[in-house]
Amino acid sequence: MRNSNILAVIALAIACLLGPVPAGAGKPSGGGGSGIKVEELVKPAGSVDAYADDINDIGTVAVGAAYWAATWDYRNNYYAVRWRRASTSDPWVAEDLRLMFPPNVDSRAYLVNDAGTIVFLSYNTGHHYVMTSAGAVTD
16 A cells, blocks of 8 residues: 555544534635634525525625526526625525526626625636626626
């Protein structure tokens, strides 16, 4: 057995013996506390799956994408989603952002700042888009 394999086995054994370690990643200010705060985000209506990629520093806007099955207007794919809430103690409200783009342009939101400006990527067009908090989209 190679030395690197032996070290990997030893590290895995130690990790198993010590048990779970609390998470220490994420934006410490997102949600007003220190460390990471895990919260359930609701899926947008009609979507099959959803995930978030970023949250603003004040913890009131999260962005990502959701997967929808095919409809007459859209093929099955991931499309951008924004979750908003008034304060960190309020529940998240999911917003389907498909209407912000031309039909069948897939979109994934992956960055958001405190002003609510969002950066998107479309894999099928290869374009990046920016949307202001007012809703104006620029290619």
